[in-house]
Every structure is written in structure tokens, then in C-alpha cells.
Amino acid sequence: xxxxxxxxxxxxxxxxxxxxQYELTMLQAALRAGTADRRxxxxxFTRRLPEGRRYGxxxxxxxxxxxxxxxxxxxxxxxFLRERAIVDEPTLEWLAGYRFSGDIWGYPEGEVYFPGSPxxxxxxxxxxxxxxxxVILSILNHDSAIAAAASRMSAAAGGRRLIEMGARRxxxxxxxxxxxxxxxxxxxxxxxxxxxxxxxIPTVGTSAHAFTLLHDSERDAFRAQVDxxxxxxxxxxxxxxxxxxxxxxxxxxxxxLGAVRIDSGDLLLVAHRVRxxxxxxxxxxTKIVVTSDLDEYAxxxxxxxxxxxxxVGTQLVTGSGHPTCSMVYKLVARAxxxxxxxxxxxxxxxxxxxxxxxxxxxxxxxxxxxxxxAAAEVVGTGPVPDALAADQLLVExxxxxxxxxxxxxEAARTRHIAARxxxxxxxxxxxxxxxxxxxEYI
Amino acid sequence: xxxxxxxxxxxxxxxxxxxxQYELTMLQAALRAGTADRRxxxxxFTRRLPEGRRYGxxxxxxxxxxxxxxxxxxxxxxxFLRERAIVDEPTLEWLAGYRFSGDIWGYPEGEVYFPGSPxxxxxxxxxxxxxxxxVILSILNHDSAIAAAASRMSAAAGGRRLIEMGARRxxxxxxxxxxxxxxxxxxxxxxxxxxxxxxxIPTVGTSAHAFTLLHDSERDAFRAQVDxxxxxxxxxxxxxxxxxxxxxxxxxxxxxLGAVRIDSGDLLLVAHRVRxxxxxxxxxxTKIVVTSDLDEYAxxxxxxxxxxxxxVGTQLVTGSGHPTCSMVYKLVARAxxxxxxxxxxxxxxxxxxxxxxxxxxxxxxxxxxxxxxAAAEVVGTGPVPDALAADQLLVExxxxxxxxxxxxxEAARTRHIAARxxxxxxxxxxxxxxxxxxxEYI
Numbered sequence: 006x007x008x009x010x011x012x013x014x015x016x017x018x019x020x021x022x023x024x025x026q027y028e029l030t031m032l033q034a035a036l037r038a039g040t041a042d043r044r045x046x047x048x049x050f051t052r053r054l055p056e057g058r059r060y061g062x063x064x065x066x067x068x069x070x071x072x073x074x075x076x077x078x079x080x081x082x083x084x085f086l087r088e089r090a091i092v093d094e095p096t097l098e099w100l101a102g103y104r105f106s107g108d109i110w111g112y113p114e115g116e117v118y119f120p121g122s123p124x125x126x127x128x129x130x131x132x133x134x135x136x137x138x139x140v141i142l143s144i145l146n147h148d149s150a151i152a153a154a155a156s157r158m159s160a161a162a163g164g165r166r167l168i169e170m171g172a173r174r175x176x177x178x179x180x181x182x183x184x185x186x187x188x189x190x191x192x193x194x195x196x197x198x199x200x201x202x203x204x205x206i207p208t209v210g211t212s213a214h215a216f217t218l219l220h221d222s223e224r225d226a227f228r229a230q231v232d233x234x235x236x237x238x239x240x241x242x243x244x245x246x247x248x249x250x251x252x253x254x255x256x257x258x259x260x261x262l263g264a265v266r267i268d269s270g271d272l273l274l275v276a277h278r279v280r281x282x283x284x285x286x287x288x289x290x291t292k293i294v295v296t297s298d299l300d301e302y303a304x305x306x307x308x309x310x311x312x313x314x315x316x317v318g319t320q321l322v323t324g325s326g327h328p329t330c331s332m333v334y335k336l337v338a339r340a341x342x343x344x345x346x347x348x349x350x351x352x353x354x355x356x357x358x359x360x361x362x363x364x365x366x367x368x369x370x371x372x373x374x375x376x377x378x379a380a381a382e383v384v385g386t387g388p389v390p391d392a393l394a395a396d397q398l399l400v401e402x403x404x405x406x407x408x409x410x411x412x413x414x415e416a417a418r419t420r421h422i423a424a425r426x427x428x429x430x431x432x433x434x435x436x437x438x439x440x441x442x443x444x445e446y447i
Numbered sequence: 448x449x450x451x452x453x454x455x456x457x458x459x460x461x462x463x464x465x466x467x468q469y470e471l472t473m474l475q476a477a478l479r480a481g482t483a484d485r486r487x488x489x490x491x492f493t494r495r496l497p498e499g500r501r502y503g504x505x506x507x508x509x510x511x512x513x514x515x516x517x518x519x520x521x522x523x524x525x526x527f528l529r530e531r532a533i534v535d536e537p538t539l540e541w542l543a544g545y546r547f548s549g550d551i552w553g554y555p556e557g558e559v560y561f562p563g564s565p566x567x568x569x570x571x572x573x574x575x576x577x578x579x580x581x582v583i584l585s586i587l588n589h590d591s592a593i594a595a596a597a598s599r600m601s602a603a604a605g606g607r608r609l610i611e612m613g614a615r616r617x618x619x620x621x622x623x624x625x626x627x628x629x630x631x632x633x634x635x636x637x638x639x640x641x642x643x644x645x646x647x648i649p650t651v652g653t654s655a656h657a658f659t660l661l662h663d664s665e666r667d668a669f670r671a672q673v674d675x676x677x678x679x680x681x682x683x684x685x686x687x688x689x690x691x692x693x694x695x696x697x698x699x700x701x702x703x704l705g706a707v708r709i710d711s712g713d714l715l716l717v718a719h720r721v722r723x724x725x726x727x728x729x730x731x732x733t734k735i736v737v738t739s740d741l742d743e744y745a746x747x748x749x750x751x752x753x754x755x756x757x758x759v760g761t762q763l764v765t766g767s768g769h770p771t772c773s774m775v776y777k778l779v780a781r782a783x784x785x786x787x788x789x790x791x792x793x794x795x796x797x798x799x800x801x802x803x804x805x806x807x808x809x810x811x812x813x814x815x816x817x818x819x820x821a822a823a824e825v826v827g828t829g830p831v832p833d834a835l836a837a838d839q840l841l842v843e844x845x846x847x848x849x850x851x852x853x854x855x856x857e858a859a860r861t862r863h864i865a866a867r868x869x870x871x872x873x874x875x876x877x878x879x880x881x882x883x884x885x886x887e888y889i
Binding site: 300331 | 466
């Protein structure tokens with residue numbers, strides 16, 4: 006991939022400005038101090054899951070790879086930095102030649118994680134690694150928050166179809182990334198055309214109340230929609246009276262009507278009534294789609310309702326109460342000098358207010374019990390015990406600056422479903438609780 | 448402005464894909480039914496403020512104008528829609544020539560709003576207006592959520608400097624819009640370079656723990672930073688022992704040291720100790736910046752602490768508990784035929800589960816009491832009473848497809864501060880309560 010590929014419906018040339026100013030001023034100071042070239046290891050991890058959540062879902066890895074690949078300081082960016090006097094000339098010169106040349110290992114996309122899991126490890130010179138902090142955290146914190154909510158919703162939906170419809174409730178480009186993360190977490194389709202365009206996610210659509218209100222009668226609206234979009238369209242039946250609308254819908258489209266959508270009222274009750282009415286009218290194959298501020302709890306509460314698909318918006322794109330993760334990007338080891346052969350020294354901030362970190366370059370593995378069910382997240386800095394060698398979690402993503410682990414989005418989705426299935430059953434309980442696996446440091 | 452200008456650090460050619468699929472399929476059905484050209488009025492409003500909030504803050508209007516201006520279906524987009532068979536050929540032809548030619552009125556950016564306030568009114572043919580729903584809501588729902596949190600924080604900060612530092616906690620492009628919205632809500636600066644580049648918002652930076660840990664000692668790190676960035680830099684003093692760090696900082700930078708940053712611990716206590724120590728060391732002008740999961744309540748609780756500036760991240764970019772608004776885009780009136788002279792008929796969805804809307808094209812005014820303090824948000828569909836004529840809230844933004852109300856971001860910021868100051872004092876209470884103004888429909 007040569008052009009930037011940022012999850013946008015269009016290409017943009019650089020991700021280098023998605024960066025906090027201090028990354029650049031630290032670079033300047035380190036260049037001048039002669040410490041910028043010290044080999045360094047940064048790790049991304051979270052100290053805790055959102056309150057009550059049993060597992061985290063890593064999403065955005067593919068977007069991180071795109072962002073790293075396209076992190077370049079072009080003349081427009083350099084001109085801005087010069088004009089604002091954000092960094093000095095030697096630093097600008099250094100930036101003009103920037104290209105990440107280090108190594109990145111990490112949990113593959115869709116994998117689950119726990120407090121302390123080293124989900125991404127970035128290794129290279131301090132200078133080349135520190136610059137990537139902001140954009141990597143932006144992507145992983147956002148996308149993983151959405152994927153975690155999506156995963157809970159998909160567990161609650163128990164195989165019923167889930168459609169992402171939240172574009173209007175979040176930033177227009179965050180929406181595209183949210184559709185992608187929701188897909189990783191188990192959703193099947195999106196209403197967002199940009200997400201379809203950019204990530205090839207299946208797109209779907211129904212109809213809005215405005216369409217009904219535009220016409221002189223609900224029947225006129227239904228007829229217009231069926232005439233144009235075919236009998237297998239989805240008609241919205243709650244603009245006026247639901248029972249009357251369902252009758253009109255089947256009368257106009259026939260029993261081949263694809264689906265009806267219910268967007269208000271007591272969904273459990275209304276779905277039962279609509280199902281009975283559809284069956285009575287002979288429209289036994291007509292599906293029922295429900296929407297209306299659904300979250301994982303509402304989805305679970307509709308398990309007994311005759312619902313075929315859920316359209317989820319607000320609660321999905323806002324992470325169902327947790328719109329961001331608390332992932333951090335920390336220096337955990339660095340060389341004592343700029344000599345590329347100098348050994349790495351573990352480093353860590355002193356504990357103050359729970360913000361301590363564990364020094365040293367880490368590996369991670371998921372220990373299984375005798376039945377093959379995950380029993381612990383094991384994180385270590387020494388040699389990997391033989392018994393865990395085959396269950397290691399980090400894979401090579403970037404080698405010497407080259408992305409080596411691109412994969413189709415489908416692979417991340419499949420991986421997530423498998424990873425979740427490998428956790429103890431209590432992982433998919435919606436009730437609040439502790440992380441379903443303990444993290445053991447060895 | 449000819450190229451798209453979407454709040455990105457770079458230009459992209461079109462906003463047309465930031466759209467839910469059903470907008471296009473409704474268009475197709477309406478084109479075929481002959482109803483697409485009916486003159487229509489859509490309004491954006493919210494039925495409620497987030498729980499406990501006293502007022503809303505409208506932000507993103509400038510971004511909406513950019514999005515409308517650049518809403519075009521270029522060959523790549525049309526090719527995608529054709530390949531996926533999302534709409535038929537006549538619809539694709541219609542889209543190829545799409546350019547919004549209608550009128551948009553709305554509350555100006557930075558204005559406050561209440562439940563039912565018609566913050567945006569879009570008028571034109573059904574076809575040209577319905578397509579804009581998704582992107583308009585994405586922008587206003589996101590940006591207004593951030594601006595509302597920013598406004599509460601700026602009221603709580605009581606004139607102390609507020610710095611937006613949340614890029615790493617939200618989508619990388621949502622972050623740019625969040626910086627912009629935070630500025631409208633009263634913030635003064637951002638750490639996000641893309642926001643500085645795109646919106647000319649002042650950017651600032653301090654230093655991270657990684658910089659200290661990179662060096663062989665904290666003193667080495669401070670010396671490197673001061674040597675390169677000057678004495679008026681901000682040194683991070685909580686990597687190891689705060690008192691020792693403050694001593695070293697003043698020793699190395701002298702009493703001209705710009706500021707110290709505290710990012711952990713009991714900020715109230717630590718700020719008092721650091722202030723006393725700085726004063727004792729003669730660094731009376733050295734400022735104290737605090738960061739660490741601040742929200743409006745934490746900011747208010749530090750009112751008595753000797754703090755000069757607050758850096759706010761997570762809670763700002765996630766709307767302090769309310770990461771989105773519940774704004775909707777509803778058809779409120781439409782012509783009975785495609786004749787451009789046909790009179791408008793008010794339309795409204797029937798109430799079901801609290802989702803009723805009020806039909807008819809609306810005006811709004813803010814009624815003041817004898818002291819000039821706002822007393823009510825008045826919304827009407829008939830003629831505007833003379834007494835309210837001068838206090839009307841909607842202004843013309845787009846006329847016949849041309850943007851007529853571009854303004855510098857500073858104007859929105861100034862307007863917000865004035866609008867908030869015009870509300871009853873209880874508006875800026877942080878405690879939960881009802882909207883500070885009632886909405887009256889006349």
C-alpha cells in the first residue's frame with residue numbers, strides 16, 4: 006500500500022499530524038541531548054478494564070499498521086511546524102526523512118485482552134518510536150472500545166443478525182472506524198456507506214419516518230418503496246398505527262415482504278403482536294427488525310421475542326457506556342547508550358496514585374486448563390516457559406519498518422469469535438464482574 | 448472554499464459517503480414515485496438534554512457548512528454504488544448532478560440550546576434534503592457533546608487556562624473536531640497538532656514520563672529539555688519523587704522555569720506542596736499545570752488549589768459521560784405536490800414511546816426578563832410576536848445552496864461565552880438539574 010489508507014472513504018497523504026505536540030518537542034530535546042537514538046521498547050497496555058467488564062477486545066490493529074506506514078512529514082506539515090516554531094531546524098530536517106524502521110509485535114486483531122496484556126510492543130530508536138504514541142493510542146482506544154461493546158451485543162444476540170446503524174451518533178469518520186470495529190466484534194452489516202466503500206463491510210438500509218410522512222398516506226409510501234425497491238424491502242411500520250401499517254404492508258407487498266422495522270414502543274410486546282399478525286396474514290417468512298436505543302441488555306431482554314435482527318446505533322458507537330479504553334503507551338526498556346549493541350535496561354515510573362507500570366520487554370501467553378479453556382493471562386519479562394511456548398499471544402506485525410501481517414478484516418472477526426469462545430463461560434455474562442482471567446506476572 | 452474541508456489535516460474530495468444507505472434508497476423510491484421534488488422542511492432538534500445537564504452547546508455548524516458544500520457524488524463513489532447495486536441507474540444519474548440548492552437556517556455556532564430548540568432547519572426538495580441527514584447529525588451530535596462538556600469545564604475553571612489533551616482517547620479525526628469544539632466551549636489550547644494545523648487553534652506541549660525514563664537520571668532529562676526548549680518549558684515532576692524533582696527543576700532551569708506538570712497523586716495536596724516549594728526556591732512565577740483524568744468536578748474541586756492550568760483529556764473528548772447528543776433530523780413540513788408553489792403541510796410522527804415530534808416550520812427566540820436574563824426558549828410555527836422579533840435565534844447559513852455565514856472560530860467561542868453569561872446563574876451549577884430554561888411552544 007503506497008497511499009495512506011486511514012479508514013477514510015478517500016485517501017489522505019499523512020498521519021503524522023495526528024500527534025501531540027510534546028512528542029515532537031521531546032524528540033527535539035533528545036536529538037540535542039544525544040539520547041534520541043537509544044534503542045527503546047514501548048508497550049501498549051491497560052491497567053484495568055472498564056468497570057464490570059469481563060474482557061477487552063483488541064481492534065484497530067490493521068488501522069495502526071496503515072497509520073505507521075503513512076506517518077510521514079510532507080512539506081505542508083513541515084511548513085506548519087516551522088511557521089509555528091514548534092521545533093527547531095535540525096528537528097525539522099530529521100522529521101523530513103522520517104520513516105519508521107523498527108519492529109512492532111502485538112496481539113492480532115480481534116484477540117481478547119486483560120489488564121496488563123502487552124497488546125502492542127514498538128521497538129526501535131526512542132526518536133522513531135515516541136512519535137507514534139498519539140496516533141496508535143487514538144486508534145486502539147477508540148476501536149477497541151467499540152469492538153468490546155459489539156462483542157457483548159453479539160453474545161447477547163445469540164446468533165441473530167446485528168446491524169450497525171450508529172453513524173449519526175458519532176463523528177463522521179469515527180463512524181467508519183466504528184463500523185469496522187463492530188464487524189470485528191461480531192456485527193454482520195452496517196448502514197454506513199463509507200464503511201462499505203472503505204472496508205467492504207456489507208451495507209443495508211431500511212426506511213425512515215420522513216419517507217412515510219413525505220407521502221399523502223402510509224399506503225402511498227409503502228407502495229412507492231415496494232415499487233422501487235422490490236417486495237423484499239424492509240418497511241417501517243410505526244409511523245402511525247402499527248397494526249394498520251402491518252396490514253397495509255402485507256397487502257401491498259404480499260407475503261413475500263422482506264421485513265418490517267419497529268423503531269419505538271415496547272419492542273417485546275410489539276414484536277410479539279406483529280409476528281402474530283404477520284403469520285396470520287400468511288407472511289410467515291417476513292422478518293422483524295427492531296431498532297430504538299438498543300444496547301446489550303435490551304438485546305438480551307428480547308431473546309424471547311420473535312425478532313430476527315437488531316439495528317444498533319448510539320450504544321454501539323459510544324462503547325455502551327465506555328467510549329474509550331484506558332490504553333497507555335509506555336517506555337518499558339531502553340538502551341544505556343546510542344550504541345545499537347547496548348543492552349536494554351528496564352524502566353518504569355514510580356507508583357503514585359495507581360499509575361505504576363511494570364518495566365521490561367514483555368511476552369504474553371494464555372494458559373489453558375486441562376479442557377482447553379483459558380485459565381490465565383500470563384505476562385513475563387524473562388524466558389518463556391516451555392509449557393507456554395505454543396500459547397504465546399504476540400505476533401510480528403512490522404519488521405524493520407515493513408508491515409508483515411496484513412490480513413482481511415474477516416480474519417480478525419473469525420479470530421475474535423474463536424478467542425471469546427475459548428474463555429470461561431462467564432465471560433459472556435452481561436452482569437458486572439471481574440476480568441474473567443487473572444493476569445499473572447512471572 | 449472549493450475543496451472539501453472536513454476538519455481533517457488534509458483535504459478530501461467528498462462528504463457524500465458519510466451517509467446511511469437508506470437515504471439513497473428512499474431517494475430512489477421517491478424519484479420513481481414522483482414525490483422526490485416535493486418542497487420539504489427538515490429540522491434538527493433534541494427531545495432532551497443529557498440527564499442532569501442545564502443547557503446544550505451547539506458546535507460543528509462550520510463543519511456542517513463545509514460538509515454540505517462538498518457533498519458530491521464523484522465517479523469513484525458512483526462506481527461503488529453501482530457495483531453494489533445500492534441504487535438504480537436513474538438514481539445514479541440524479542446523484543451525479545447532486546448539489547444542494549436549498550436554504551439552511553440555524554442557531555449560530557456556540558449558541559446554547561434546550562429541548563425542542565430547532566437548531567438547524569434545512570429546506571429544499573425532499574431529495575436534496577434527505578441525503579444530508581446522516582452527515583449533519585454526525586457532526587452536530589459529536590461536536591455539541593464535546594462543546595457541552597468543555598463549557599462546563601470552563602465554567603468550573605473560573606478563568607484558569609484549559610488545555611485540550613484528549614487526542615489519544617478518541618478516534619484520530621474525531622480528536623481534531625473535539626479540539627475545535629472544546630475551543631468553542633471555552634478551552635484555550637490543544638496538544639493536537641492536526642487541530643492547530645486545520646483550525647489554527649494554539650497548540651502546546653509539556654513532556655512525558657518516557658522522556659525522563661529515557662535518560663540516565665531525572666536531572667539529565669530536565670537538563671536536556673531546558674537546554675533544547677528553554678527555561679520557560681514545562682517540566683514533568685512526578686516520575687519519581689515530586690519534591691526532589693521540583694528542587695532539581697528549579698536548580699537546572701532557574702526561577703525563570705515556565706511551569707511544572709503534575710500528572711498523578713492527590714492533586715490538591717501535591718499542588719499546595721509544590722507551590723510552597725517553588726515559592727521557597729524563588730520560582731514565584733513558575734506555573735503549575737495539572738493533568739490526570741480531570742473532569743468538571745475535579746476542576747471545581749481544585750478551585751482552592753494553587754493551580755494555573757488544567758490539561759484535560761479523556762473526560763473532555765468523551766463528553767464527560769455524554770459522548771453524543773440525541774439530536775434528530777425530522778421532516779416537519781412538506782408540499783402536497785411537486786409544484787414549487789404548493790403550500791407546505793405540517794407533518795409529524797405519531798407519539799409512541801416518547802418519540803413524537805412537533806410538525807411545522809419553526810422559529811425560535813429567547814425571551815428575556817426585565818434584567819435582560821434569559822427566561823424561556825420560545826418555539827413557534829405561526830407569526831413571530833413583535834416582542835420577540837429582536838430575540839430570534841435562527842440565522843441564515845445557506846441561501847440557494849451558497850454558504851452565506853462563514854465566520855472565524857473565534858466568533859463562535861466569543862458567542863458561546865456571551866450566550867452562557869446571558870443564562871440564569873444556575874446554568875453553571877455542576878449539580879444535576881432541569882434545563883435552566885423552559886421551552887415554550889406557541
